[in-house]
Amino acid sequence: MTAIGIGQAPKRKEDVRFLTGRGRYVSDIKLHNMAAAFFVRSPHAHAKIGAIDSSAALEAEGVVAVFTGADLEAAKVGGLPVGWGITGSDGEPMKEPFYPVLAVGKVRHVGDPVAVVVAETPEQAQAAADLVMVDYEPLTPVVSMLDALKPEAPLVHEDVPQNLCCDWAMGDEAAVEEARQKAAHIARIELVNNRLIGNPMEPRAAIAEYDRARDHYTLYTTSQFPHVVRFLMGGLVLNIPQHKLRVVAPDVGGGFGVKQFHYAEEAALTFIAGKLCRPVKWVSERSEGFVSDRQGRDHVTEAELMLDENGKFLGLWVSTLANMGGYLSTFGPNIPTNLYAPLLSGVYKLPAIFCNVKVVFTNTLPVDAYRGAGRPEATFVLERLVDVAAIETGIDKIEIRRRNMISKEEYPYQTPVVVEYDSGDPMACLDKAIEVADIAGFEARRTEAARRGKYRGLGLSTYVEACGLAPSRLAGQMGARGGLYESATVRVHPTSHVSVMIGTHNHGQGHETTFAQIVSEQLGVPFEDIDIVFGDTDRVQFGMGTYGSRSLVVGGAALSKAGDKVIVKGRKIAAHLLEASFEDIAFEKGEFKVAGTDRAKTFAEIAGAAYVPHDYPLETLEPGLEEQAYYDPINFTYPGGAHFCEVEIDPDSGEIELCAYTAVDDVGTIINPMIVEGQLHGGIVQGIGQALFEHGIYDEETGQLMSGSFMDYCMPRADNLPSITISPQVTACAHTPMGVKGCGECGTIGSPAAVINAVVDALKPLGITHVDMPATPNRLWAIIRNAQSTSIAAE
Amino acid sequence: MKVSFTLNAKPVTVDVDPATRLADLLREDMDLTGTHIGCDTSQCGACLVLLDGESVKSCTLLVASLEGRGVTTVEGLADPDGGLHPMQTAFRENHGLQCGFCTPGMLISAVDFANRNPDPTETELRHWLEGNICRCTGYQNIVKSIMAGTAAMHQRA
Numbered sequence: 006m007t008a009i010g011i012g013q014a015p016k017r018k019e020d021v022r023f024l025t026g027r028g029r030y031v032s033d034i035k036l037h038n039m040a041a042a043f044f045v046r047s048p049h050a051h052a053k054i055g056a057i058d059s060s061a062a063l064e065a066e067g068v069v070a071v072f073t074g075a076d077l078e079a080a081k082v083g084g085l086p087v088g089w090g091i092t093g094s095d096g097e098p099m100k101e102p103f104y105p106v107l108a109v110g111k112v113r114h115v116g117d118p119v120a121v122v123v124a125e126t127p128e129q130a131q132a133a134a135d136l137v138m139v140d141y142e143p144l145t146p147v148v149s150m151l152d153a154l155k156p157e158a159p160l161v162h163e164d165v166p167q168n169l170c171c172d173w174a175m176g177d178e179a180a181v182e183e184a185r186q187k188a189a190h191i192a193r194i195e196l197v198n199n200r201l202i203g204n205p206m207e208p209r210a211a212i213a214e215y216d217r218a219r220d221h222y223t224l225y226t227t228s229q230f231p232h233v234v235r236f237l238m239g240g241l242v243l244n245i246p247q248h249k250l251r252v253v254a255p256d257v258g259g260g261f262g263v264k265q266f267h268y269a270e271e272a273a274l275t276f277i278a279g280k281l282c283r284p285v286k287w288v289s290e291r292s293e294g295f296v297s298d299r300q301g302r303d304h305v306t307e308a309e310l311m312l313d314e315n316g317k318f319l320g321l322w323v324s325t326l327a328n329m330g331g332y333l334s335t336f337g338p339n340i341p342t343n344l345y346a347p348l349l350s351g352v353y354k355l356p357a358i359f360c361n362v363k364v365v366f367t368n369t370l371p372v373d374a375y376r377g378a379g380r381p382e383a384t385f386v387l388e389r390l391v392d393v394a395a396i397e398t399g400i401d402k403i404e405i406r407r408r409n410m411i412s413k414e415e416y417p418y419q420t421p422v423v424v425e426y427d428s429g430d431p432m433a434c435l436d437k438a439i440e441v442a443d444i445a446g447f448e449a450r451r452t453e454a455a456r457r458g459k460y461r462g463l464g465l466s467t468y469v470e471a472c473g474l475a476p477s478r479l480a481g482q483m484g485a486r487g488g489l490y491e492s493a494t495v496r497v498h499p500t501s502h503v504s505v506m507i508g509t510h511n512h513g514q515g516h517e518t519t520f521a522q523i524v525s526e527q528l529g530v531p532f533e534d535i536d537i538v539f540g541d542t543d544r545v546q547f548g549m550g551t552y553g554s555r556s557l558v559v560g561g562a563a564l565s566k567a568g569d570k571v572i573v574k575g576r577k578i579a580a581h582l583l584e585a586s587f588e589d590i591a592f593e594k595g596e597f598k599v600a601g602t603d604r605a606k607t608f609a610e611i612a613g614a615a616y617v618p619h620d621y622p623l624e625t626l627e628p629g630l631e632e633q634a635y636y637d638p639i640n641f642t643y644p645g646g647a648h649f650c651e652v653e654i655d656p657d658s659g660e661i662e663l664c665a666y667t668a669v670d671d672v673g674t675i676i677n678p679m680i681v682e683g684q685l686h687g688g689i690v691q692g693i694g695q696a697l698f699e700h701g702i703y704d705e706e707t708g709q710l711m712s713g714s715f716m717d718y719c720m721p722r723a724d725n726l727p728s729i730t731i732s733p734q735v736t737a738c739a740h741t742p743m744g745v746k747g748c749g750e751c752g753t754i755g756s757p758a759a760v761i762n763a764v765v766d767a768l769k770p771l772g773i774t775h776v777d778m779p780a781t782p783n784r785l786w787a788i789i790r791n792a793q794s795t796s797i798a799a800e
Numbered sequence: 801m802k803v804s805f806t807l808n809a810k811p812v813t814v815d816v817d818p819a820t821r822l823a824d825l826l827r828e829d830m831d832l833t834g835t836h837i838g839c840d841t842s843q844c845g846a847c848l849v850l851l852d853g854e855s856v857k858s859c860t861l862l863v864a865s866l867e868g869r870g871v872t873t874v875e876g877l878a879d880p881d882g883g884l885h886p887m888q889t890a891f892r893e894n895h896g897l898q899c900g901f902c903t904p905g906m907l908i909s910a911v912d913f914a915n916r917n918p919d920p921t922e923t924e925l926r927h928w929l930e931g932n933i934c935r936c937t938g939y940q941n942i943v944k945s946i947m948a949g950t951a952a953m954h955q956r957a
C-alpha cells in the first residue's frame with residue numbers, strides 16, 4: 006500500500022478487466038425488453054429521395070416500427086449541430102447547411118441513413134430493412150474537390166454555390182509576397198493528403214432507453230465525450246432537458262477522433278426509444294462503419310517556401326482544398342483551418358506565412374478530426390517542402406533545418422500564425438535523434454543495401470503540435486461555440502479512499518492509472534485506494550471529453566487543482582483539530598503538521614474527522630472532504646520532436662521495407678513513461694499507416710467507397726512494421742500545473758513526413774522528387790518504372 | 801438443434817438454430833462478452849477462441865459443428881480462482897493493451913502460438929499475428945508481451 010507518483014510506471018489499473026474479458030463495452034450491454042435497430046442507408050452517393058414505402062417491412066416478422074426522415078421532421082427534430090463556426094476571408098460566415106438526422110429530400114453520400122427499422126432481434130431488423138422501398142432518383146455525384154469547385158458542378162447542397170463552404174485564410178499575404186520578391190530560391194510542392202478511415206477496433210454502437218414514469222432518457226454510446234453528446238443532442242437536436250437525459254460512455258474500444266462527434270444514430274435511437282417506450286440497441290457492423298463513421302484528412306495542397314541565398318526561410322505560402330464530404334460534422338470546418346494553419350511554422354523561424362483554405366462539399370462521407378487532426382497535414386506540407394528545398398539548394402536536410410530552427414533561448418516564440426509557443430527545444434530533440442538513430446552510419450547502410458540491389462533512404466521530420474485543447478478564450482476567437490475547459494471532483498471518503506470524477510474519457514489512454522498517480526503523489530494516498538470515474542453524465546459533474554491530447558493537460562490540471570483545494574480544506578480541519586492557526590498547518594508527505602512542532606494528523610485521520618464534525622465551528626468549517634475544480638488553460642501546449650525513418654525499396658517489385666524508426670519526442674513532464682511510450686508507438690504506427698497503407702478511395706464517377714472493408718482498406722499489421730525506438734526529451738510546459746504537454750497525437754503528426762521523406766530519399770537516384778501517400782508497392786513500382794523509362798528516353 | 805460441447809472446461813448443451821455462429825452464442829446467450837466482434841469479413845481476429853487448443857474465428861464458426869469439442873474463450877484463460885494465465889500477466893507487465901478491444905483475440909492467438917512455437921523469433925511472431933488487428937498499440941508491446949508470455953508458459957525466465 007504505497008503512494009505511486011509522477012514518473013513511475015505502475016501496471017495499469019484498467020488491465021485486469023480487459024485481460025479477463027470483463028470489460029463492459031456498449032455492445033455487451035443488454036437491457037430488459039430491448040429491441041434492435043437497423044439503419045437503411047443510401048446505396049447512392051447523390052440522389053433525390055422520392056416516396057419511401059415501409060409497408061412490407063412493417064409486415065415482416067418481428068418488426069416493431071419503421072421511422073423515416075419525415076417522422077423526425079414532423080416531430081421537429083433539429084439538425085446535427087456544428088460546434089465550431091469559421092469565417093471566410095471576405096468576412097462571410099461559413100455555409101452551414103441543415104444536417105438532418107435521417108436524410109430528407111436528398112441523400113448526399115453512400116451510407117447516408119434514410120430510415121430505421123426496429124424489430125425484436127437484430128436479424129429481423131436487418132432482414133426487414135431490405136423490404137423498405139426507397140424511391141431514389143440518382144443525381145450526378147461530385148466526388149473530387151477540383152470538380153466540385155467547377156462552375157458547372159452539381160450542387161451537394163442547393164443553398165451552397167459552387168460547393169464552397171468557406172474560403173478561409175490566415176496570415177499575411179502581403180508579407181509573403183514581399184518574401185517572394187526577395188527570395189533567392191522558391192521551393193514548390195503539390196501534394197495530396199490521403200483520406201483516412203479511423204477504424205477503431207470497436208465498431209460504434211448505441212442503446213437508448215426511455216423511462217416514462219420519470220420522463221427520463223438514457224443513452225449508452227461509444228463516445229469520447231458523453232457530456233458533449235448530452236448537450237448537443239439534448240439541447241440542440243431532440244430538445245430534451247439536460248437533467249432528463251443521461252449519457253453513458255462505458256468502456257470504449259478506441260476512438261482516435263472517430264467517436265468524438267455527435268452522430269445521427271445517437272439521436273435517432275434516443276428519439277425512437279422515447280416513441281416506443283422501450284430500449285433500442287444498434288451495433289454497427291464494420292462495413293457499415295466504413296460508410297457511416299466520420300473520416301479524416303483529404304486535402305489537396307500547393308505550397309511554396311521562399312529562401313534567401315543562405316538557405317534561411319523567408320516565407321511560406323500554402324493553398325489547400327479541404328474536403329468536408331456531404332455534411333458539416335461536429336468539428337469538421339475547424340480541422341483544416343484553425344488546427345492546420347497555426348501549425349505551419351513548425352519548429353522554424355518563418356517570418357511570413359499565408360495560408361488559404363477552401364473548404365469544400367462533395368458527395369463523400371463527412372470528414373472531421375482523426376488522430377492529429379489538421380496538425381499531421383500541416384507537418385506533412387512543411388516537412389516535405391523543407392526536403393524539397395534541401396535537395397534544390399544542395400544544403401543537407403539536417404543542416405537546412407538547423408539553420409532555421411527556433412533555439413531554446415528564443416522561447417516563448419510568437420509565430421506569424423496566431424500561436425505563441427511557450428517552451429521547447431527542437432535542436433536538442435534533433436541532436437538526440439541523430440545520435441540514437443546512428444545517422445553517422447547511414448551512408449554505410451545505404452551502400453550495403455545498394456549491394457543487395459535495394460534503394461535505401463533516410464527520412465527526417467521535425468514537428469510541433471498545438472494540443473491540450475483548448476484555451477477557451479483563444480478557441481472562442483477562432484470560432485468555437487463552446488468552452489474547452491475540463492472539470493474534476495476529488496471525493497475523499499471517510500475511510501480516506503478516493504473517488505475522482507473527471508470529464509475526460511478513457512478509451513485506451515490509461516487515465517485510470519495516470520490520474521491515480523497524480524492523486525497519489527499529491528495527497529499521499531495509496532495508488533490502489535484511488536478510483537477514477539468517467540464516462541457517465543450522472544456520475545461526473547461535467548466535462549468536454551477526450552480528444553486533441555487534452556486529457557492529462559487540461560483534465561489532469563483540473564484534477565490537481567481540485568487536489569489543491571482538498572489540501573486547503575484538510576488544513577482547515579487540521580487547524581481545528583490541532584488547535585493551531587490555518588497558516589501554521591503545512592501538508593507534507595501525507596501529513597498535516599503544525600509548522601515547527603511534531604504535532605500532526607495523517608491524511609486518513611483528517612478524512613475520517615471530516616465526516617465526524619462533532620465539535621466543528623460550523624459557521625466557518627463545513628463537514629466533508631470533497632472538492633471540485635474547473636481548469637481552463639491559458640495557452641495550447643506545444644509538444645514536438647524529431648523522427649527519423651529508414652526504408653528500403655526493391656526497384657524491381659516496388660516492395661518497401663521499413664527498416665528503422667526513431668522518435669525523439671518532447672511531451673513535457675512524463676507522469677507514466679510506460680503509458681507515454683505506448684501512446685507514441687500507437688500514434689507512430691497510425692502515421693505509418695497513412696504513409697504506406699491506408700487510403701479511403703471513392704470511385705470518381707459513382708462516389709462509391711472502393712475501400713470499404715479490411716480487405717480493401719489496408720490496416721497496419723504486425724508483420725509490416727519495424728520495432729520503433731523511442732527516446733524522450735523533456736522540456737516542461739511553462740504554463741500547465743505539472744509541466745505536461747500531452748502525448749496522444751505526437752506520433753501521428755511526426756511520422757507521415759518522416760516516412761515519405763525516406764521514400765523520396767531512397768528514390769533520389771532516379772530523379773524522383775515526390776511520392777503521394779500511401780506509398781504502396783504498386784504505386785512505387787509504377788513511379789520507378791516511369792522514372793526509368795523517362796531516363797532511358799533521355800539517354 | 802442440440803449441441804453438446806465443453807466450454808471453458810464445463811460441459812454444456814445448447815439448443816440453437818443451425819445457422820448460429822459461435823460468437824453470437826457466446827455473447828448473446830452465454831453472457832461471455834469477452835469474445836469481441838470487430839469486423840464482418842473475417843479479417844480482424846477480435847473473435848478468436850481456442851477450439852481443442854487451436855485458435856479459430858468464432859465469427860465464422862457454426863455452433864452446429866461443435867459437437868463433442870472443447871472451446872476456451874478469454875474468460876477461460878485465468879484460473880477459476882482468478883489467478884491470471886501467464887500470457888495475461890505478460891500483457892499486463894509489458895503494456896500489451898490499450899483500449900482492450902483486440903486483447904481477447906490477441907491473447908487467444910498468443911496462447912496458440914506459444915503452444916506451437918516454444919522458442920520463437922520476433923519475425924515468426926509478427927508473421928503469426930498477421931490475422932489480428934490492433935489499432936491502438938502499434939503492436940510493439942503486444943510482440944514484447946507475447947515473447948515474454950511464451951517464455952513464461954514454457955517456464956523460462
Ligand code: FES
Nearest residue numbers: 838844845847859
Ligand atoms: S470478428 Fe473479425 S475476424 Fe471475427
Ligand code: FES
Nearest residue numbers: 898902934935936
Ligand atoms: S488495444 Fe485497442 S485495438 Fe488493440
